[in-house]
Amino acid sequence: MKNPAEIIAQCRIDSFDLSYTKAKAWKSAGKNRVLIGYMPIYFPREIAHAAGALPVAIFGGGDRKQIIKGDAFYQSYICHIPRSIIELALDNHFEGFDGFIFPSICDVIRNLSGIFRQQKIGSFIKYFDFPQNFSPSIGGTFYQQEMQHVIDYITAITGIEVTAERLNHSIALYNKNRQLIEGIYKVRQDYPWRLTMEELYHVIRAGTVMPVEDHNEILEEIYTYVQNTAGTPQDKVKVVISGAFCEQPAVGLIKAIEEAGCYVVDDDYQLGSRMITGDIDTTSDRPLEALANAFLKQSQYSSSIYDVHDPKEFRLAKIVKDRGADGVIFASASFCDPSLLDAPIFQNAFNKMGIRYIAFQFSENINQYKVIKEQVGAFSDSIKLWEPEPDTLAVK
């Protein structure tokens, strides 16, 4: 294994390889292997793994793909990610992909599934309807049926029988993946200078384009590294980022936030990799039920999950408290309905709770951060210089 700096450098390359070289290499290394692309936020990758597929996250082109054709598909007032995904598709970046999953997160991603159907991209298109009913016998049953549809699409190509044993094995691998990521976050909440947010972002994102077994090895190395390195702390405040769960900010913006005086100790970038909190049962003879129950009962809060029985503002406030954060940065992609519609809920609640926050909007392809950097810098300074210590605030 390489040293941590080399691993991170490789992750930087892999995570933004819009040719998906590693994923395609994996596919060509065996017969009947299936590549499936999935859109944000979350997709239970375990089922694809067990069926003999490699699930690959599609986060759009970011600031690394010029949009020409994609703009012809979307009006100016629609977010940026669908146009860059279409651009990637029409420029054959997804050549070799067998199918595509569109998790139910918003109207734009839903209708993007229709455009993929219309353009006949991939041999199967699945709009993956997550239940908004959280009763295991109702929403859970429906969710299991949705997962079974995906398995059927994949196994029609791979010919693999998805047994309970295979699924439990896949669940165990992804449990390990989530444990390691959470382990790194736990170390970082106290020692965020040991691994920058930008480095962590690349390490996690690289895992969405390679087999989970390979990613677990990387995470093991990075976890060991953050536990044992010392690093040099700087005078920065700790913040949580919320709202950037689908369209991803450019890496330059992720760096700019830290450079402006903030340690990001939790975030919802690439939320799917951390969507399920805690382990999923690996001993069940009905593993689809175990996966469904995990989604229903162990999911992170998300702007795409109906929340009135478990209000998101209190869940985010708990994350702020648990991570020892000084405030929250609401970073919403421009024209992102779920994130922007949540903004008043969070902000009104945080005004009452006394949690400090700022809000701005970004687009995946912007690479001028001066204004945002100044805003974040002012936020950081205001906390450091004038605000009382967080433990005196009413964060329950």
Add this chain to the structure above:
Amino acid sequence: MAQEAQKEKSMVLQKEMVEGLFNELTKVKETGKKVCYTFVPGNLSELIRTFDMLPVYPEINALQSAMRKLSGGYIKEAEKHAHSEDVCTYVKCDVGMMLKGNIGPTGQKLPDPDILLLSYTGCFTFMKWFETLKREYPDARVIMLHTPYQENGKMTPEMIQYMVKQLQEEVIPVMEEVSGVKYDETKLKSILKHSKEAGDWIARIFDTTKHKPSPIDAYFAGVYYIGPINIGFRGTPEAVEYYKELYNEIMDRVKKGLGPITPEGEMKEEKYRLVVEGPPNWTNFREFWKIFYDMGAVIVASSYTKVGGVYDMGWRHDPERPLEALAEYCMNCYTNLNLPQRIELLSKCITDYKADGYVTNSIKSCNSFSAGQLAMMREIEDKLEVPVGFIESDLVDPRYFSYSNIKNRLESYFQMLSQRKLIGSEKEPAV
């Protein structure tokens, strides 16, 4: 001075129905009736009626506020409370109206909800909307009915079963508890018989645009025609009577060879027949309509009139399978159709009603409609070789209605249609 709007008899009848509902809403303290806030697409009017509750439709309030020129102020009020400039303006109008005292379209305060019935169809914003409302009305009970999307162009038995189980185990028990009324399936079946009949009449009414000239405008007048089924009257004998009356009026016009009635009277000459995709703009509804009728353009079909239910393709409420019928109804609303289904439906309208053109009114703050419209437009243009037009406006935010921009675009479009017709007629062999 603007001419006074000429109203069809059916419009007057509908006005009376609406006023009756709002009057009942103002009296709930005396009558003890429970109030259910819900949405138009996927509305469970029949179920609400089974429990003797009164419905309130926030998006209807929003569009009525827009028509009364109040929405701009309400939207600004919501934006003062952290609502983004770029999200659904129905939501902001509703929130702003609530913040300013929740005064309804009749000038009287609307009662608070006893139930927030979130039976949303084909639009995620509805879910976020009720998350917001739940925080404003903490005492209201919330019921979520999740409608699966027709992703594969089908309503499968498992999707229906999922919805029926939600109705049986979660929706109906809460409605019983809040209303104090026991669920009566016989009553629901009898209400659904009227819904089925209303569906038949609606399909017939919108099919009259096959005639030349078309006796109705299926968009600008169409939004009035769908009023009763979209604001809680579906399933009532009054709605059936209304639609029968409306149909007779329309057929009378057909017999006389008359075109649609516009706010300035009868349209004299039908020059262009169009199919329109997307909701109308409500803040400048009359001006918007006038651009079309001044140019002799009549809308022979529109997707928007199918937002509260698609009856064109033969589906009807089946009273003998009441809960399954409600589930199918919800799944079958226009925005719950996938893009290929929408294209098929609109193509059928263009062909069946012999449309000369297809116009998209793209709404800035409605991704449920807008995302994908350009791809739909291109496919329809390629497949049917029909000229397409594209304009942009918003639902209820007056800041996004640019009269001159829309007029310029439409005038250019009509010129193109005119030339095309001319070329077409030159090509036709002389008889």
